[in-house]
Amino acid sequence: MNLTLDIWRQKNTDTKGAFKTYAISNISEDMSFLEMLDVLNEQLVEKGEDPVHFDHDCREGICGSCNLFINGRAHGPNIKTAACQLHMRSFSDGDNITIEPWRASAFPVIKDLVVNRGAFDRIIQAGGYVSVNTGGVPDANEIPISKVKADQAFDSATCIACGACVAACKNASAMLFVSAKVSQLALLPQGQVERKTRVERMVAQMDAEGFGACTNTGACSIECPVGISQDNIARMNREYYSAKAKSDNLE
Amino acid sequence: MSWFTKAISSSLGKKFVMASTGLFLIIFLLGHVSGNLLLFKDDGGQAYNFYAEFMTTSPIVQVLRILTAASFILHIIYSILLTRINRKARPVEYKVTKPGANTEWPARNMGILGTIIFVFLVIHLRTFLYEMKFGDVAYVDYGDLGRVKDLYTLVASTFSIWWYSILYIVMMVFLAFHLWHGFKSAFQTLGMKHRKYTPAIEKAGYAFAIIVPAVFAAMPIFFLIKSLG
Numbered sequence: 001m002n003l004t005l006d007i008w009r010q011k012n013t014d015t016k017g018a019f020k021t022y023a024i025s026n027i028s029e030d031m032s033f034l035e036m037l038d039v040l041n042e043q044l045v046e047k048g049e050d051p052v053h054f055d056h057d058c059r060e061g062i063c064g065s066c067n068l069f070i071n072g073r074a075h076g077p078n079i080k081t082a083a084c085q086l087h088m089r090s091f092s093d094g095d096n097i098t099i100e101p102w103r104a105s106a107f108p109v110i111k112d113l114v115v116n117r118g119a120f121d122r123i124i125q126a127g128g129y130v131s132v133n134t135g136g137v138p139d140a141n142e143i144p145i146s147k148v149k150a151d152q153a154f155d156s157a158t159c160i161a162c163g164a165c166v167a168a169c170k171n172a173s174a175m176l177f178v179s180a181k182v183s184q185l186a187l188l189p190q191g192q193v194e195r196k197t198r199v200e201r202m203v204a205q206m207d208a209e210g211f212g213a214c215t216n217t218g219a220c221s222i223e224c225p226v227g228i229s230q231d232n233i234a235r236m237n238r239e240y241y242s243a244k245a246k247s248d249n250l251e
Numbered sequence: 252m253s254w255f256t257k258a259i260s261s262s263l264g265k266k267f268v269m270a271s272t273g274l275f276l277i278i279f280l281l282g283h284v285s286g287n288l289l290l291f292k293d294d295g296g297q298a299y300n301f302y303a304e305f306m307t308t309s310p311i312v313q314v315l316r317i318l319t320a321a322s323f324i325l326h327i328i329y330s331i332l333l334t335r336i337n338r339k340a341r342p343v344e345y346k347v348t349k350p351g352a353n354t355e356w357p358a359r360n361m362g363i364l365g366t367i368i369f370v371f372l373v374i375h376l377r378t379f380l381y382e383m384k385f386g387d388v389a390y391v392d393y394g395d396l397g398r399v400k401d402l403y404t405l406v407a408s409t410f411s412i413w414w415y416s417i418l419y420i421v422m423m424v425f426l427a428f429h430l431w432h433g434f435k436s437a438f439q440t441l442g443m444k445h446r447k448y449t450p451a452i453e454k455a456g457y458a459f460a461i462i463v464p465a466v467f468a469a470m471p472i473f474f475l476i477k478s479l480g
C-alpha cells in the first residue's frame with residue numbers, strides 16, 4: 001500500500017512543533033502500525049534525516065508505551081487495541097494518516113510523538129499502593145474474597161496506564177486511569193487499611209497535575225485498549241465523597 | 252482552607268456541586284411542569300391564577316424558590332469553573348478529531364446547551380416572573396374566591412406572538428438535549444451506579460428529557476393555536 005503520513009515533529013519540550021508530510025510506499029497490510037513507522041524511520045535515517053521518535057516497548061499490548069493519536073483517535077481506529085496491536089490492514093491504499101502525540105498539559109511532549117507521562121507515576125506515588133511489611137508467603141485462599149469482587153478488581157487492574165483515556169477525553173481528564181487504580185485496591189481486602197487516604201491523595205495529585213474534570217462523555221472507556229469501564233469512575237467518586245465525609249484527615 | 256473548602260474545590264468536589272444542583276433543578280422542572288398543566292384547564296385561567304398566587308405568596312414555596320435560584324447560580328458558577336479547568340488541561344488542540352466515534356453530541360456540548368438555557372432563563376424570567384412581581388399585571392375578580400393577578404392572560408397573550416412561541420419551542424429542544432445527558436450523568440457523578448438500578452435510571456432520564464420539554468413546548472403551541480382559532 002502507498003500512504004501519506006502527516007506526523008507531528010517537535011525537537012523538544014521547549015520548541016514549537018509542526019506537522020510534516022511523508023509519502024511512504026510498498027507497505028504490507030500484514031505489518032503492524034509501529035513496523036510501518038520503523039520502515040519510515042529506516043528511510044529517514046538513510047537520507048540522513050532525524051527519525052520520528054515514538055514510544056514503544058513490549059509491542060504486544062501490555063506495557064502501555066505506544067501512545068499515538070492516529071486519525072483523530074487514541075490508538076487508532078480499532079477499539080480495544082493498543083497502537084502496537086494495530087495492523088495496516090485496518091487502512092486502505094492511498095489513505096492519509098495523521099499521527100499526533102497525546103495532547104494534555106499534564107503530558108508535555110518530549111520529542112515528536114513521545115510525551116512525558118510522569119504525572120501518572122506521581123499519582124500512583126501519592127497513594128496507589130498497599131504498604132505491607134512482607135512476611136512469609138500467605139497460603140492460597142487464606143484471605144477471603146468473593147469471586148465477583150476479585151473479578152472486578154482484576155478488571156480494574158488490567159489498566160496499562162497508557163494515557164489513552166486522557167488523550168481521548170475532551171477535557172484531558174485522567175479520571176478513568178485514577179479510578180481504575182483506586183478501584184483495584186478499594187475492592188481488595190489488602191487495600192482496606194489505606195482505602196480513604198488513598199483516594200483522597202490520588203485525587204488531590206490528579207488535580208495538582210492539571211488534568212481536566214469528567215463530563216461523563218464515556219469517550220475514555222471506548223478508546224481504552226483494555227476496556228476499563230465507567231463503573232470505575234462511579235466507584236472512585238463514591239469512594240472520594242465518602243472518604244471526604246468520614247476520613248480522619250483534615251488536610 | 253478547611254477540609255471542607257478543600258474538598259469542594261477539588262475536581263470531584265466541583266462535580267458534586269454540579270450534579271447535586273443539576274438534580275435539584277430536575278426536581279424543580281418536574282414541579283414547574285406539573286403546576287403549569289393548569290394552563291390547559293378549560294376554566295378561563297381561574298385555577299392557574301390561584302396557583303400563581305399561591306406560588307408567589309406561600310412561605311414554603313418561597314424557601315423552595317430560594318433553593319432553586321441558589322441551584323441555578325451555583326450550577327452556572329461551577330460550570331464556568333469546571334470549563335476553565337477543562338480548557339486549561341488541553342492547551343494544544345488536535346489537528347484531527349473524531350468526536351462522533353466515541354461520544355454523544357449532547358455530552359460534548361453541555362456548556363453550549365447550558366449557555367443557551369441560561370439566555371432562555373433570563374428572557375423567561377423577564378417575561379413572566381418580573382412582570383408578575385414588578386410589572387402591572389391586571390387583577391381579576393373571582394367574587395367570593397378573591398382577587399388575584401391575571402397571569403393566565405399574560406401567558407395567553409405572550410404565546411399568541413408566533414415568534415415568541417417558536418423561540419420557546421426551540422429552547423425546549425436544547426433543554427431536552429441538556430437533560431438527555433445530564434440526568435444519567437448526575438447519577439454517575441454522585442457514584443450512584445449499580446447493575447440493578449442504572450439501566451432503569453438511564454431509561455428514566457431519556458424519558459424525562461423527552462417528556463418534560465415536550466409538555467413545556469405544548470403550552471406555547473396550545474395558546475398559539477387558540478389565538479388563531
Ligand code: HEM
Nearest residue numbers: 215269270273276277330361362365366369433436437440
Ligand atoms: C433547568 C435547567 C438545568 C438543569 C435541569 C440542568 C441539569 C444538569 C445536570 C443534571 C447535569 C449533569 C451533572 C453532572 O454531570 O454530574 C448538568 C451538567 C451541566 N450543566 Fe446543567 N442544568 C440546567 C441549566 C444549566 C445552565 C443554565 C448552565 C450554564 C450556563 C448549565 C451548564 C451545565 C454544564 C456546563 C454541565 C456539564 C458539567 C460538566 O462538565 O460536568 N446547565 N446540568
Ligand code: FES
Nearest residue numbers: 059063064066084
Ligand atoms: S508497545 Fe507495549 S502496549 Fe504497545
